[in-house]
Amino acid sequence: MNKKSYNPFEVAQKQFDRAADLLELDKASRDLLRNPLREYHFSIPVRMDDGSMNIFRGFRVQHNDARGPGKGGVRFHPQETIDTVRALAMWMTWKCTVVDIPLGGSKGGIICDPHNLSQLEQERLCRGWVRQIARNVGPLSDIPAPDVMTSAQHMLWMLDEYEAIHGTKNPGFITGKPVGMGGSLGRKEATGYGTIITVREALKELNINPEDTCASFQGFGNVSQFAIELYQQMGGKIICVSCWDQEDQTGYSYRKKDGIDLIELLNITDSFGGIDKTKAQELDYELLPGEAWIEQDVDILIPAALENQITADNATKISNRVKIIAEGANGPTTPEADKIIREHNIFMIPDLLANAGGVTCSYFEQVQSNSNYFWEKDEVLGKLDVQMTSAFIAISEFAKSKKLYMRDAAYVIAVNRVAQACSDRGWV
Numbered sequence: 001m002n003k004k005s006y007n008p009f010e011v012a013q014k015q016f017d018r019a020a021d022l023l024e025l026d027k028a029s030r031d032l033l034r035n036p037l038r039e040y041h042f043s044i045p046v047r048m049d050d051g052s053m054n055i056f057r058g059f060r061v062q063h064n065d066a067r068g069p070g071k072g073g074v075r076f077h078p079q080e081t082i083d084t085v086r087a088l089a090m091w092m093t094w095k096c097t098v099v100d101i102p103l104g105g106s107k108g109g110i111i112c113d114p115h116n117l118s119q120l121e122q123e124r125l126c127r128g129w130v131r132q133i134a135r136n137v138g139p140l141s142d143i144p145a146p147d148v149m150t151s152a153q154h155m156l157w158m159l160d161e162y163e164a165i166h167g168t169k170n171p172g173f174i175t176g177k178p179v180g181m182g183g184s185l186g187r188k189e190a191t192g193y194g195t196i197i198t199v200r201e202a203l204k205e206l207n208i209n210p211e212d213t214c215a216s217f218q219g220f221g222n223v224s225q226f227a228i229e230l231y232q233q234m235g236g237k238i239i240c241v242s243c244w245d246q247e248d249q250t251g252y253s254y255r256k257k258d259g260i261d262l263i264e265l266l267n268i269t270d271s272f273g274g275i276d277k278t279k280a281q282e283l284d285y286e287l288l289p290g291e292a293w294i295e296q297d298v299d300i301l302i303p304a305a306l307e308n309q310i311t312a313d314n315a316t317k318i319s320n321r322v323k324i325i326a327e328g329a330n331g332p333t334t335p336e337a338d339k340i341i342r343e344h345n346i347f348m349i350p351d352l353l354a355n356a357g358g359v360t361c362s363y364f365e366q367v368q369s370n371s372n373y374f375w376e377k378d379e380v381l382g383k384l385d386v387q388m389t390s391a392f393i394a395i396s397e398f399a400k401s402k403k404l405y406m407r408d409a410a411y412v413i414a415v416n417r418v419a420q421a422c423s424d425r426g427w428v
């Protein structure tokens with residue numbers, strides 16, 4: 001099957017249905033949780049640098065807020081669809097619940113390609129998104145954050161617009177802000193570090209020394225870069241990194257069998273995580289097709305790009321050596337591929353857990369912003385480690401005791417907690 005034919009929202013609903021069946025959830029809870037509570041679709045007029053007007057489409061989906069205000073990023077993507085945003089909002093609900101932070105699930109998006117927009121156009125677009133949704137989001141109702149192709153600078157423009165509209169300072173409105181402007185130390189590292197904290201725990205369970213392992217990564221954006229940093233610090237060897245090439249509109253995998261040096265690769269990478277392939281070849285990287293990252297003879301695979309990347313077609317190419325897959329991205333594995341991985345007994349660290357470090361640190365940022373008192377980086381990262389490790393242990397113990405696949409265990413824990421909150425509130 002072609003991966004373009006996957007609808008992420010259908011995938012998210014299928015995953016939810018599996019958990020709902022395992023929990024024997026009642027019909028009202030299923031009907032409530034299978035769909036978002038609210039969603040907003042809007043047009044964003046933006047004055048372009050040449051004086052013309054361009055109308056962009058924007059979205060915000062609030063899946064569930066029974067456990068606390070909605071929380072989730074805003075993505076810039078040329079192929080953004082409402083169903084992708086719906087799926088991502090639902091995944092945020094489960095993710096916040098798995099790490100047990102008092103937040104619900106939301107997601108936003110704008111159909112655009114920031115590669116083709118100047119800084120000023122991006123600023124107007126961010127402000128325009130906030131102008132359309134300012135009445136329906138806020139520090140006590142729904143808190144945005146960065147995601148694919150959005151940065152701390154975008155968050156600051158969004159905050160500034162929100163504060164201008166409301167006439168008050170509201171640093172808790174958004175997370176992922178620049179450090180010194182209400183941002184938290186450790187936030188930019190948090191998602192990637194969180195992924196590797198879960199990998200560390202999985203290796204402990206499997207009795208494997210991290211120094212004896214090697215890994216292949218898909219994506220070289222914020223998540224991958226910091227995951228690679230911590231994995232390297234733990235003594236792991238990176239064999240392959242794949243990423244999108246904007247010029248050729250295709251992906252490439254960059255391989256060095258003796259191990260990739262993060263700093264060397266960062267030196268030839270643009271701000272969107274795009275690697276300069278000519279320079280890479282000069283530095284003796286083997287240039288392979290985009291999908292080659294998944295076929296590498298490694299112990300650990302880390303998909304950290306977009307959804308629906310591991311499919312029934314390429315899951316069969318995963319090497320027998322692979323022991324762990326840690327989903328740094330949201331929704332990288334289709335249900336058919338998941339079945340193959342399950343049957344091969346690979347230790348799956350599902351997205352709900354593996355990439356929850358970002359939102360966990362966003363929660364810390366909110367706490368710091370709201371109290372206007374900021375913590376040292378070591379304190380932030382220490383608290384992140386505790387939260388991620390506890391969530392990992394809870395899920396893996398539950399998986400072992402109930403003989404469940406890790407993804408099913410994470411889902412059952414999350415859906416059960418959210419359904420309970422809805423029931424306690426009298427919603428179902």
Ligand code: GLU
Nearest residue numbers: 072073145147358359362
């Ligand atoms: N966009 C990140 C995610 O998918 C972080 C969300 C947040 O910090 O609210 O988890």
